[in-house]
Amino acid sequence: MIRTIAFDVGETLVRDDRYWASWADWLHVPRHTVSALVGAVVARGQDNAEALRLIQPGIDIPAAYQAREDAGRGEYLDETDLYEDVRPALAALRESGVRVVIVGNQTVKAAELLRDLDLPADLIATSGEWGVAKPDLEFFERLVVEACAAAEEILYVGDHPQNDVYPARAAGLRTAHLRRGPWGYLWAQDPELVAAADYRVDSLMDLVAVAER
Structure with missing residues (x-):
């Protein structure tokens, strides 16, 4: 589950x-x-x-x-940086009873910028805050602790095989590869990735059906 x-x-x-x-x-x-x-x-x-x-x-x-x-030309995020399916998918997942966590290889400032967007998420954190980055196994071990769930009860969603799918799977999490962005498209049909990912999705909305099952 x-x-x-x-x-x-x-x-x-x-x-x-x-x-x-x-x-x-x-x-x-x-x-x-x-x-x-x-x-x-x-x-x-x-x-x-x-x-x-x-x-x-x-x-x-x-x-x-x-x-x-x-110089005032540093990191910045606003609503236009989000993919269109982000808010509806995250909101639908929370409504279905799933805990939503956002955590990736970003800076401390990026974590603040993400929180300022007021996304429908239960936790937002970054590697900069944790002091460990993907694909290090310790990153995913920290995620398991923060998620308050067993590793096999967590689905990690990402576009990058080497940073997301493979290390998450090695840590005992379930995985979903998102065919989005250059990394997602580049490796989408790679046999190793196909075998490693529990789910392969083209939209975050596809995860709603996964959660409901």
């Missing part, structure tokens, strides 16, 4: 358009360049931050992040 559904953030609930566009503007390169490089490093199996290092070798990403914040 699924008691808790936990959601990744980037390209699951929130579009990454603004995030990468802001880095492109900060580094004075075309936005398409950053988008293409992010896709290239992901296809290589590298962390997407490597795209920034290709543009500016030796970049100190935390220092650059803080410089952007100090």
